[in-house]
Amino acid sequence: MLRKKKKNKKNTHADREKGGQLRTKSIDLLNLTPDTDVNELLSDIRAAEPLITSSCAEQVKVLICKLQEKVGQKDDRRFYLFRALQAHNLPLTNVAFNKSGSSFITGSYDRTCKLWDTASGEELHTLEGHRNIVYAIAFNNPYGDKVATGSFDKTCKLWSAETGKCFYTFRGHTAEIVCLAFSPQSILVATGSMDTTAKLWDVESGKEVSTLAGHFAEIISLSFNTMGDHLVMGSLDHTAILWDISSGMLFTFSQVTEEKSVAFSSLIVTASLDKTCKVWDADSGQCLATLLGHNDEVLDVCFNYAGQLIATASADGTSRVFSAETFQCLCQLEGHKGEISKVCFNPQGSCALTASVDKTARVWYANTGACLQALEGHSDEIFSCAFNYEGDTIITGSKDNTCRIWH
Structure with a gap:
């Protein structure tokens, strides 16, 4: 069966039974525009994906056409306040949706993370156990069945989004955890700390996989690539470092002043306190542009x-x-x-x-x-x-x- 992902990355998924398990193949259509020749695109997809047989080609074409229609629509939606939630007793630190948007999480200075139902505004779970500010939070999207929380108590906790149960507490950092991210396949959790290191944790076993050391000041941002095999980290030591998860450090990207944020797509972009951003080639480590x-x-x-x-x-x-x-x-x-x-x-x-x-x-x-x-x-x-x-x-x-x- 083929199904359309309505928005987001403009992709379609093919599911099949293999070895008793449902397998999903993602086909990116990132360059789809209202002017794309659908027949030509379908031909290219079929040439690259044996799963797309003649029997389902017409269904794929219909899905592509629907995506194309969505891409061409002007989005002039206006938003109205649905609900204001007195979420915590102390200020919030972060908010995040699960992929479907059916629920979201909030972190707070009150040392908790709360899980909410978006449609009703009902509190589903309070994730308690940290001994200091819950600063960094994330769902393991696209799955959305787990939540990671990073705290100033130097630990990260992994929770069930369905029951609120704590699966693991990741201990090992010697200073506050200020950023975290799940790998896209939800195999790893990466945590960045003011102790100048990042750590990788195995979601299934709860064990530490590795420590990524190389910065000389606090790590304040990190991001996986879409394959989950590379991680970029930004630090207050004026640099960002790109890591190959398997083999180690690849490149160091230097700015004039402290990094403030990093983002990873096919390129890497770093934001800095020097009023600029720099765009980097993830394959060569070369600076491609400075955004002024x-x-x-x-x-x-x-x-x-x-x-x-x-x-x-x-x-x-x-x-x-x-x-x-x-x-x-x-x-x-x-x-x-x-x-x-x-x-x-x-x-x-x-x-x-x-x-x-x-x-x-x-x-x-x-x-x-x-x-x-x-x-x-x-x-x-x-x-x-x-x-x-x-x-x-x-x-x-x-x-x-x-x-x-x-x-």
Whole structure:
């Protein structure tokens, strides 16, 4: 059976029974446009994928056509406040959706992580056990059945998203854990710490796989590539390091001042306190471009799901969207009245979402920079925001101890 993934990475999945287990094959259609010749694309897919037989080719074509229609639609959705949740007794640190958007998690200074049902706003589980601030949180998307929490108590915990049970506590760091990520296959959890190291942990056994040492200051961001075999880390020592999970360190990328954020697609982009971002070739380690234009520190950077666009967020109160192919600035997102700490794209890549100290989040057209909507109502700065997989729901997390769900 073939099924369409409606948005996000523009892909289709083929499932088959093999050895009694359901196998899934992902076919990326990242360059699909309204002008793509569907018959030619289908021919190319069939040539590369023996699984696509003549008997199911027509179904694949229908799915591609539906995806193509979605890609061509103008996204001018407006969001309305669905629910404001008094999530914690102390300020939040982060918010994150599972892939479907059916649930989300919040981390807090109150030492807990909470799991919420998006549709009802009901609290499903409180994940208790950390002895200090829960700073970094993540679902093991696309599966969404596990949650990882990283804390200032120097530990990371792995939880069941379904029952709230703690599977493992990962111990070994000697300072606060400030960032973490699941590998795309949910085999590993990577944790980054102020002890200058990152560690890899086996999700199945709970054991430490390796320690990645090479930085000389705190690690504040990390990101896996889509294959899960490489990890890039950004540090306050002015560098980012790319690691091959199996063989070790590959490249060191140097900036003028501290790294603030890193993002990994087919390229690597690093955001720095020197007001710039740099784009790096993940195969050669060469710097391909320096993204200029901000007049204050760049605090966050991200790719869209297709890896074709780069968005930056700055302390100067603006964001920018760049082409990941030409490295040219496509538009500026101007309207916030304070620094922007977080930026992300919707799954279609048509809109960007920003969170600011001015107590608002804003939705922008990614191609023009026009502000589609300001999300107002928080009483303190918003430091975290996210779209769900469908792009029709937003969550915002604020220092006012609340998170808001927007439909």
